[in-house]
Structures are given as C-alpha cells and as structure tokens.
Amino acid sequence: MITTIDNELIAQAETGIQGFLDEQRDRGLIAGNYYDDAVARTLPNLRKWLFADELDAISPGLRDGLREAIRKQQWEALANAYARDVSFGTGGIREKMGATRDVVLRLKEEGIHASIIKGPNTINDVIYLLTAAGTAKFGIERTPKLSKIVIGFDSRVRGAEFARAIASLFLAYDYTVFLFDEACMYPSVTYAVPRLKADIGVFISASHNDFRYNGYKLSCQNGSQFDPVERDKLYQQYITQVKFTDIKLTPLDQAPADKLWFLGGQKSSSARTIEDGELAGLPLADPLPDAKGVYVGREGRVIDMHTLHFDHIKTFILRNDMIRSAGKPITIGYCAFNGSGRKAVPQLLGEVGFQQVTRIMALDALDGMFPAFCSDPGKEQQPDPGDWRAADIAVAAFKEENPGKFDDVDLIIGTDPDADRCGVIVKVPDHQKAAYPHPGTGQPRDYTLLSADDAWSLILWYRFQYEVEKYGCVQDVEKKFIALSHTTTDLLTRTAQNFGVGVLKTWVGFAQLAAGTRAIWDLHQGKDTPGLTEDHKLPMYDEGRREASGTGEVVCNRSIHSWIDMDDTRRCMNVGALEQSNGFSILGAPPKDARSLGEDGHVRDKDGTFAAVLVAELAQYAKLEGENLLDLLDEKIFLDPQIGLYVTHYEPDPIDGEYEGLSGYTKKRGILDKAEDLFVHYAERSLMLADMKVTGATSYRTGKYDAINWPGFPDEGYRFYFDEQRQSHLTIRPSGTSNALRFHVQLFGGYPTSDELVARKSELRRASIKIVKDIRELIGAGI
Secondary structure, three states, rough: OOHHHHHHHHHHHHHHHHHHHHHHHHHHOOOOOHHHHHHHHHHHHHHHHHHHOOHHHHHHOOHHHHHHHHHHOOHHHHHHHHHOOOOOOOEEEEOOOOOOHHHHHHHHHHHHOOOOOOOOOOHHHHHHHHHHHHHHHHHHHHEEEOEEEEEOOOOOOOHHHHHHHHHHHHOOOOOOEEEEOOOOOOOHHHHHHHOOOOEEEEEEOOOOOOOOOEEEEEEEEOOOOOHHHHHHHHHHHOOOHHHHHHHOOOOOOHHOOOOOOEEEEEOOOOOOOOOOOOOOOOOOEEOOOOOOOOOOOOOOOOOOEHHHHHHHHHHHOOHHHHHHHOOOOOOOOOOOOOHHHHHHHHHHHHHOOOEEEEOHHHOOOOOOOOOOOOOOOOOOOOEEEEEEEEHHHHHHHHHHOOOOHHOOOOEEEOOOOOOOOOOEEEEEEEHHHOOOOOOOOOOOOOEEEHHHHHHHHHHHHHHHHHHHHHHHHOOOOOHHEEEEEEOOOHHHHHHHHHHHOEEEEEOOOOHHHHHHHHHHHHHHOOOOOOEOOOOOOOOHHHHHHOOOOOOOOOOOOEEEEEEEEOOOOOOEEEEEEEOOOOEEEOOOOOOOOOOOEEEEEOOOOOOOHHHHHHHHHHHHHHHHOOOOOOHHHHHHOOOOOOOOOOOEEEEEOOOOOOOOOOOHHHHHHHHHHHHHHHHHOOOOOOOEEEOEOOOOOEEEEOOHHHOOOOOOOOOOEEEEOOOOOOOEEEEEEEOOOOOOOOEEEEEEEEOOOHHHHHHHHHHHHHHHHHHHHHHHHOOOOOO
C-alpha cells in the first residue's frame, strides 16, 4: 500500500537526488549522456521498489532501509543503487553488496534481509532471486527443458544464506537441486554439473574482488559458461523481463523427497553408494559433524562430490612415484586467502603425496571480510593471489606463524576466495635478485610472485618434455594445441611451437578460451564453425582488427583472435587453456556429448586447485634436478634459441576495484577517449613510451559489450607495438562490465646468453614499468 509518508519521502528523494545529479554534472563528474540516463532511470526505479508491497514478503526490511536512507539524505548512495541495473557479463552478474565496510558488516551481522540500501544496481537478496527466476523460466521454457541445477557458494558474506534462498526458488520452479553443504570452490561446481548430468550451475561469488562485492556465476550443462547466443537470450528475454511476482519459494525442508540433494560432506568409511536411478553408483558421504540444520533432515542424501573431483584431478599427475618417493621432498606453504580452498587444496596435495604442507592459519578461516586486506574507504584491497601485495601478506603471515622456517619452504601456493585462480610464490636465488626486485620498493628480496605467464610456460614445458623423455616425442603432436588469451605471453606460444603443438589465441576470459576450443572441436568434426572463413585457415580477426592507418570499422570474431599452426583439421586435443590472470585448465579432445567434459580433459573453466597440484609436481621435479623454478625457467625456456626471452608486466587501474560511483562511467570514457586519440595519431606525434618508439597500433572491437557501454566500445583494447615483428607491445584493455582498465606489457628480449640474461631481464622489467607510467600520464589513468 502506498502511504502518505512514502509519497512524501519520494518527493524528498526526487529533490535530493536531482540536486546531487545536477551538482555532479556541473562539476564535470558525470557527462551529459550518463547524466540524462541517470535522471531518466533513478527515480522511476526507486519509486518501483519503494512502492512494491510484495517486497515485504521477499525481503523484509528492504523498504524500511530505503525510507531510512531518504530520511538521512543519502542521495549519492541511492543514485548509485538505482541509476542502472547490475551489468550482465560473460559469466553472470557481479557488483557491490554495500558501498562501505559498515554496510557490509551490517549485512554480515543481520543477515540477507538487513535494512541496508538495496536496489537494481547492488547485489542483494532480491536481485539474486530475480536473476534466479529469470534463469529458472529460461530453463523450463527451453527445448529440451532444463530441470537440474547445481548451486554452490564461497566464503563471501552471507553466501550460504543467499545460496539457500536461490535453491528455494529453483525448488519452487520444480527443479532438482544439488546444493553444496558448505563453502566450496567454483571448480567444484563446474566439475559437478557435467558429472551429475545437471543442466545449470550457479555459484555465489565475486572471485578475487574486495569484500564489498558478490556475484552470481552461471555455468551450462558441460560446466563452461553459456554460449554467447544462449547467454544473450537468457538475459534479454528472461532476466530483464522478470517481475517481483515471479519470485516464489519452496523452503528446503518442504522440498519433495526426490528434488533435493546435498553435495560435499566428509568421506564415508562404509563406501556407500546411491543404489538406483540416474545417480546410481555415485558415492555417498557422511554429513558434516558441525553442520547443524544444514541438511533439513536429509542427512542420507549427501553425495561425495569432493572425492570424485579430487580423483579426477589425480589422473593428470605425470610422475606419481617421483612425488611419493622423493628423497628431497618439497615443502609447501598454502594460503587460502580466507576462501573456500582452505580444506580442499591441502587435502588434495596430501593425497597426491606432498606431505610437508603448512597452512597459513591467519588467512585460513572462512571470512568474506578478508581481514588481512585493507578495507579503508577508497583503499579496499582485493584478495587476489596474482597480486604482489597479497603475496607480501601471505609471506609475512607465514613468517610470523613459523619463525625461522621460511628459508626451508620451497614455495607458497595461494588460491583466491573461490579457488579458481592460483598464485605461486617462489624463492629468488642471490644471482637472480637484480631481475626480481620488490614491485613496490624496487629493492632486492628473497622471494617473488611468479607470474602466471611464466608459471604456465613452465608447466607446458614440463608436460611436453615428459613425453619427449618417455616416448621420444610429444605423442599425437599433430592433434594437440593450446589456447591462450591474446594478452597472455607469447612465451607460451613459442614453447608450444617448439614442441610442434598448435596455438589458438582468443579474446580475454575463460569463456572465450572454452568457446574457441569448442570451435576447433567443431571444425575437427566437420560441424559448422561460426565466424571462420570458408577455407578454415584464418578467423575473421584479420578483417576485424582496426589499424591506425585507417582500415574500415569491422567487428572482430566474438571469440577467436588468431591461430598459429592450426590449419591441419587434425588439431583437436587441447593440452592447456591459459590466461595471464592466473587461470588454468586442460580441456582435452572433443567430448562424447554436449553434457560432458572433453575427453581426457578437465573442467571447462579455470581451476586453481588443479593448477596448484600441477605446480607442486613441477616444483618437486625441479628440486630433484637441483634447480629452483626461476633457474629452470632460464635454462629450459629463456635460453632456448627457439624460444627466447619474454618479459611481461601487468597493472590494473585503479589498483583495486573500479572507478567509484556514477562518475566512474565518465572517468572511464574520458580515459578511453584519450587512448583512442593516441591510437589514431601515434605516428604523426612520433609517440614514445619509455624511450621506445611506437611503430604500429591496432584496436580490437568485438561488439560484445557495446550495449552496456557505447557503440564501438574497444572491449579488447588498444595495442601499441614497439617493433616491426610485433613481439613487443602495450595493450590498454577496458573491462566490459566494470569501470576499470588493464595495462598489459610484453617485451621480447631476443636471445641473450646465460651471462647476459639476468641483466637483460632486469632492463626489460624496468622498461615495462616505465611504459605503463608513461601511458598513465598521457591518458590520465591513475592520476
């Protein structure tokens, strides 16, 4: 019921929010088109939510929270929450639950119905349920009908409560629900979906973003992210069309007997299995002993999914005997960064045979506030295992908990809160310290965060070299290829080529790696492969890229950037899917059906647990060879005359999170306009970065984010080249769904001798940092 008080509050909000937007426009913080859009949408959205009586049953306290915010004249927070909808990206949605630490703490203390500011541009119980309702309706109206869903969550604030609410909604839509019983890894979900022959996976997480964020990740029936066509249909025809009245819930304890299963538990000593039905033969687990009330009286319906996942990962270990019988076993520190890998990673490492694993307990507890990371306003830090600052936090905690033992540890492995990313901290020998200074101080140090570019190159080399040593060559080399994003190092490309393995480059994101690999599978099987030329030799990238010299504006292929040595249609077996942002998997050969993993492949999204085990095997091999990983990288890769030296450098802008609020959209657009101007005019201006002349430039536009940004949005970035061979370059790449930028530098250092190598690495590292510093100044990023 619309009350007189609510009408008065809306009138106050209209005056206050309009005044705020006008002030932001007048100060130049919100550009005209963003201002017009905010004016057109904020008040109608706020009125819709404040006047919706049905929300009292869905989210008690929500409307009281809005009334309180209006009375307190929180115009900026209300405008940010109501000026637009949460962006829907390649994997789902991700946004802040609250703008500040105090708001998120209130959510943590009071639960998902806390009376905080909630709206269409924040992550909250209503947005989760609306998105889930759209997903549910999409599934039941699809042909064939989708009817089974896997739901998981990580350590984010109130993740379990959000997940159970979403499970209640899918039960009300007559889905069979497989719900993880405690915080789990994202790869647990992407493995469970195809293993259970489910149709959809939903995971509640914001990956490595700071404590304010949460999200809703979607997987299709094979565990990968949805195909772009289906994803667009799901969003445009269903999620954007749902109403509050589409939210209906069936409490878990009222679910029909055959509709609710739990996943996880603890390994049963009695080796029990499901006896009949589609799930016959799957192992049952004992319920967790400290999970009071979780199973709603269904303690006998817990599937041991963790054992199945771990057993699958173990099949990729190459030298089991080497690990178990090592005379010099490696010592490993493990950091969960308060995330869901805390149990799984140490357990899996132990089962494989690594017995000296030390958990860093200060960062082990499940805690979505990530207390070791800065949470001060404007300085919110991400628990990202690929960030050198996170490495410093992990090392400091290890040293404090294990006095005098840091010298004995061989490496520290970290995974992010949902354990799909893996970071590796290694020791720096004295003779290498000039090449690996501390990124913040520039001073020598005894450890470094090994870049994913270098770590994945080592893993590839190790796995290929194993086959050469065992069989005399890489087996079935004519079938094998790797897939990497175009911002990931060409060190991987050259390493693969050195062993005769093909290379597929895609746009950024694991969804693109999986989609590009599927295109190769389809090509191998003679199926239609959208976006490839008739002779199947080159994707449309060569027509779609835009050179600064002035070719026409053509949209690039949606997934594929380019490929090398892939013209032979026998190429069908993916032996590595790799990205600079610490993502790794092996996708295998064409699957037996659309619901399965690739043959001899792992999950079709990144898996930090999987990467952790493979890195540990590599480190054990190196130790037995009398090497550390940095020296092994030099000897086997950088000094190989068929490969050479590649140094990469990455920086985000801002360093954490995104440009805040509505003004963030204008700031992002302004920076990209300056980048576009440099791209167009680099030659006539004789553009120099770090005293290196820019010799060419390209922009990449696929169109996939135009709708939520602007027509011609450069979603895959601007690339500036420093050599005619195009092996050295800077890429400025904007995020498609958030107000942030990424800077990627790759410099090719030729073929230095062993005596020259450390100095050359140091020189290129300094140049990479200077390139980013110079471009920031030119385009106004980070200033």
